[in-house]
Amino acid sequence: MNQPLVLVVEDDPDLRELMTVTLTNSGYRTLEASNGESALEKFHTHAPHLVLLDISLGPHTIDGLEVCRRIRRDSDVPIVFLTTHGEDIDQIIGFSTGADDYLTKPVNHRLLLARLAAVLRRQEGPRRTTEATRIGHGGIDIDLNARTVTLNDQLVDLTRIQFDLLAAMAENPTRVLTREQLVERVWGEWYGNDHHLDVHLSRLRHRVTAAGGPRVAHAVRGVGFRFTS
Amino acid sequence: MIDDVAPQAADFISSRREAVARTAAQELRQASMTELPALTHRLAGKLGVFGYESAGDAARRLMLDLQDGVDESQVPGRVADIVALLDADLREVS
Structure with a gap:
């Protein structure tokens, strides 16, 4: 997969731009969305390889959990949640939201890059050590x-x-x-x-x-x- | 945190760092009780990235206490503490 396209969904403009700079300089292409509606529109228009999705997108839009559910209706694209320490991780990961992974803010950039690479690697297929199917x-x-x-x-x-x-x-x-x-x-x-x-x-x-x-x-x-x- | 990012990201952080602190302090001073949960939630995930670890941690603690139903009389003092931490960091920068 050459230069995977990542949709960065984050309502804070400074954090959104910082993640975009970090990803761009690590060989990713990026799209940005500041709210849930824009995220869904860009997802359906551009079909990114991965979605980096803030759980809390402010009071005037659908939240990240709902964005995830709507994406999952017709796509298996990897979704990595951005959470803030103190949010209920069990609830975020489970209950059919269908997220693949999560990162806790403030996000360490090395961790961000490592997790995205791992999620994309999994998307390409798990390594098998056995011929059993x-x-x-x-x-x-x-x-x-x-x-x-x-x-x-x-x-x-x-x-x-x-x-x-x-x-x-x-x-x-x-x-x-x-x-x-x-x-x-x-x-x-x-x-x-x-x-x-x-x-x-x-x-x-x-x-x-x-x-x-x-x-x-x-x-x-x-x-x-x-x-x- | 700033030392732990790529050069381009470090440049971005340096260019925005002061504005982030000034904006955060202003938002905290102006926030109502109903606005504070969302604001502290946002700042808890943001300030540390821009090198304000103490203020970010204080925002996170206040966010958690607001979730747990903190005594409202304590809140203005807690908010003032976060602003003071930001101001102190800003003085170091300038």
């Missing part, structure tokens, strides 16, 4: 090519990260995967903290158990996580 354990069927998960023949709606985490553990059902192994498998380079992984694992468990399935990720204290069916 389907994995089945205890009623859970994972189709690695179609990137779908069914539980007792019912489709389970997972985000891209949740799918990659589940697939990583299910491909190695007898192994305990360390945090570092999971992070390397799903994100590649890592500049975040443990809470980030915990949030995604928590949401994965919630999605699967809500569909009547097992907890899937059993924490092995001091070591990591193991697939459970």
Whole structure:
């Protein structure tokens, strides 16, 4: 993917321009939107490769969560939320908004670039160490090519990260995967903290158990996580 | 934070830094109680990027306390503290 196009949705003009400068100087092309309506219009007009989306876009427009939901109606484009420390990350990542990742403001530029690169890399396809295309354990069927998960023949709606985490553990059902192994498998380079992984694992468990399935990720204290069916 | 950005971004930050602090201080002085949650939310994610880490952190703490229902009588003093932090940083710059 040459010079990916990033839609930067941020209501603060200084922050918006700073992110644009940072991205442009790192080889990205950018589009800017200062409110939700403009974001949706530019998204549908220009079809960017990634959306960097502030959750709070001010009082006179639809917020970032709603923008995300509307984009998700007909697009699987990667969406990275910008949040402010103190917002409920679990709620932001989960509940069907369909975001792929989040960054907490004030945003470190290296972290920003690393996360965007990782999200775009995931979009191009996960790295596979096995030739298997389907994995089945205890009623859970994972189709690695179609990137779908069914539980007792019912489709389970997972985000891209949740799918990659589940697939990583299910491909190695007898192994305990360390945090570092999971992070390397799903994100590649890592500049975040443990809470980030915990949030995604928590949401994965919630999605699967809500569909009547097992907890899937059993924490092995001091070591990591193991697939459970 | 400023040291941790690309040269072009650092130039941008340097060019806007003073204006960001002056605007933030003015907005804080003029904000009503109903406007403060949104304003502190915005400043909490912004000031640190422009090198005002202490003021940004104070804005974040006030934002969280406003969410939790802080005693309104404390708010003007908290706002004045953030403005004072910005003013102090501005004096260092000039």
